Amino acid sequence: MKTRITELFGIEHPIIQGGMHWVGYAELAAAVSNAGGLGILTALTQPTPEDLAREIARCREMTDKPFGVNLTFLPSFKEPPYPEYIQAIIDGSVKIVETAGRSPEKYMEQLKSAGIKVIHKCTSVRHALKAQRIGCDAVSVDGFECAGHPGEDDIPNFILLPRAAEELTIPFVASGGMADGRSLVAAMALGAEGMNMGTRFLATREAPIHDRVKQTIVDSDELQTRLIMRPLRNTERVLRNRAVDEIIRIEAEKGSDTTIDDIRHLVTGAKGKLVLHEGRMDEAAWSCGMVAGLIHDVPSCDELIDRIMTEAHAIIRERLAGFLGE
Numbered sequence: 001m002k003t004r005i006t007e008l009f010g011i012e013h014p015i016i017q018g019g020m021h022w023v024g025y026a027e028l029a030a031a032v033s034n035a036g037g038l039g040i041l042t043a044l045t046q047p048t049p050e051d052l053a054r055e056i057a058r059c060r061e062m063t064d065k066p067f068g069v070n071l072t073f074l075p076s077f078k079e080p081p082y083p084e085y086i087q088a089i090i091d092g093s094v095k096i097v098e099t100a101g102r103s104p105e106k107y108m109e110q111l112k113s114a115g116i117k118v119i120h121k122c123t124s125v126r127h128a129l130k131a132q133r134i135g136c137d138a139v140s141v142d143g144f145e146c147a148g149h150p151g152e153d154d155i156p157n158f159i160l161l162p163r164a165a166e167e168l169t170i171p172f173v174a175s176g177g178m179a180d181g182r183s184l185v186a187a188m189a190l191g192a193e194g195m196n197m198g199t200r201f202l203a204t205r206e207a208p209i210h211d212r213v214k215q216t217i218v219d220s221d222e223l224q225t226r227l228i229m230r231p232l233r234n235t236e237r238v239l240r241n242r243a244v245d246e247i248i249r250i251e252a253e254k255g256s257d258t259t260i261d262d263i264r265h266l267v268t269g270a271k272g273k274l275v276l277h278e279g280r281m282d283e284a285a286w287s288c289g290m291v292a293g294l295i296h297d298v299p300s301c302d303e304l305i306d307r308i309m310t311e312a313h314a315i316i317r318e319r320l321a322g323f324l325g326e
């Protein structure tokens with residue numbers, strides 16, 4: 001399948017693995033890239049820019065295919081040294097960066113002058129247009145269904161993707177709620193040129209997380225996610241657990257007076273790591289998408305991507321062409 005996204009990034013299949021905190025290590029990124037998709041390391045999962053440089057080198061040993069690095073600009077307790085992380089990306093000869101959260105405007109010159117292609121992940125058409133204006137090469141349009149931060153507009157992909165198609169000239173991938181060949185074909189029908197997946201890649205053999213997390217996703221349906229941190233305008237979609245129930249209780253009690261200090265103990269990155277790496281499933285809130293309802297197994301990345309592409313071809317050639325009587 002050839003699209004502007006496969007051409008832009010030099011990949012075989014239009015499938016991207018979005019950056020994921022505590023998950024986007026070399027094992028997963030290399031497995032996705034080796035399967036013909038675009039694997040992405042998560043910069044801020046590495047404690048320092050030097051650690052990121054080592055992780056890039058490790059990933060390069062595991063794959064000779066293109067891979068990228070995610071740089072997330074979110075409100076944080078302490079601003080990370082972004083220019084130094086970017087320097088590690090440049091020094092590691094990585095040519096693709098996925099940005100997310102705030103606009104990457106401040107860093108575009110540093111990225112572009114190193115010949116890096118930038119795909120910005122955003123949750124609204126206006127942010128996508130801004131990304132286009134400041135020189136991003138592509139965008140990842142993240143619908144309300146997505147794991148992590150869906151923004152505050154709550155527009156699902158059935159509306160958001162065709163709206164993006166109406167406005168953008170740069171290519172975009174659909175993100176949020178994508179799981180299989182049906183997702184890919186639907187996203188492309190709505191104007192996208194590929195798809196980005198997070199939750200689906202958590203439930204793969206190579207994802208370097210605890211098996212209990214993978215099994216929990218398989219066991220969950222589409223009704224199990226919750227939105228937290230809405231009163232802080234930093235909404236996050238997470239899987240329901242004891243910590244999330246407690247956050248929801250606190251937010252209901254405090255309403256718009258909720259502050260990060262009220263819930264910090266249940267949302268810190270350090271605690272999220274206990275869930276993802278140690279399988280302590282009730283320890284903290286952790287990002288998970290509604291797409292859990294479509295995830296029923298834990299394949300390898302190669303099996304998953306191969307299955308998605310086979311299914312997508314069959315849908316286009318047989319199911320859709322069949323409606324035309326061809």
Ligand code: FMN
Pocket residue numbers: 017018019020021023042070071072099100101121142145146147148149175176177178196197198199200202286287288289290291
């Ligand atoms: N997106 C980021 O840009 N930065 C992150 O650090 C990040 N961490 C994530 C951690 C987890 C456990 C998950 C499931 C998602 C995370 N995301 C992050 C969002 C994904 O990259 C992707 O945009 C999202 O999962 C798409 O929705 P889906 O899960 O329905 O596929």
